Amino acid sequence: MAKKRVIAGLLRWLIPLLISGLVIWLVLRAIDFQTLISNLALIRWQTLLYASIVFFLSYFLRVFCWHTLLRRKVSYWDAFFTMGVGYLLNNILPLRLGEIARAVMLDQSRRISPFEVFSSVIVERIFDVFLAAIFILSVLPRILSSGFDLRLIFAVFLLTLMGLIGLFLVAKYRDRLSAWFSRWGESSRFIGGWLAPKITHALEGFAVLTDLKAFTIAFGSLVLSWWLAFGQTMIIFRDLYLNPPFWWMIFVLSAGAFAAALPSAPAGLGVYEGAVMAAFAVLGVDMETALTYAIVTHGMSILFTTLIGLVGLKMRDEALIAFVQRVLEHSPRKQEIGRA
16 A cells, blocks of 8 residues: 555656656757757847846736735735745646645744635636636637637636636635535534634635625736736747737747646746747747747746745745645644744
């Protein structure tokens, strides 16, 4: 039995790495490295500066969305650096364990349950996928002329729409669901003492969906964050391609967002690049130009989110290795004796 658990654990780590490895191999075997290096030299430092500024503006708005989903139970800056810590762990670990890291990090504040935090992360992720589908469908008439198969996009759009509706219904009737679990827990110590309280906290994380004002602010700020991200990538791509249409950035970045949801190596290495190159191929852009764009945009994201995450850990007096171990164990830090 123990051997099976070890094998299952290894497979959880190996499969994403193998997927990324395969995509990286497929990408690199078809690339002219001399052209790639020449393309990288085309990126001006002014371009990197402007793109970096827009990146942080987009990040600020994304944090504002999540802060609203948390119903402002923690400070904006707690949310800012906690999101960075989550991205940091996604950058160094597979399986998107950074989402769990957010819950572990904010658990120390004692102002919000980790299950409520995780619920808010789920809502944010669903918003993201839903928007990615919306943005791709918005450029549908232009893409159809390229023969792009949109069945997967339609399927994801419908699934996320149903997911949002389902979460809204759960949030609307959360009191009834909590009461039902409490009654069920009267006949079971495990359900009443452990499961029911955690489900109640998780349901509270969805409550923002029933608040029209909070929902509009959260969703609207994420939409603005996406548009700034489109602008950031446009700034970079204009150094590589003469007068590209803006809708290309909408299509390519949205396709990259779908790829980020797939199992992969840390930071989505390989999978993001492969998705971006496939999207650009539909638009008739050569592979070297597409890979240059992917390397610069992905590298910028990894660099800045890693720095924000490291600062966040430093502010909490957290050691990276110890924090990673706690996240892998899915357990909040034990509070010091005598701490208020």
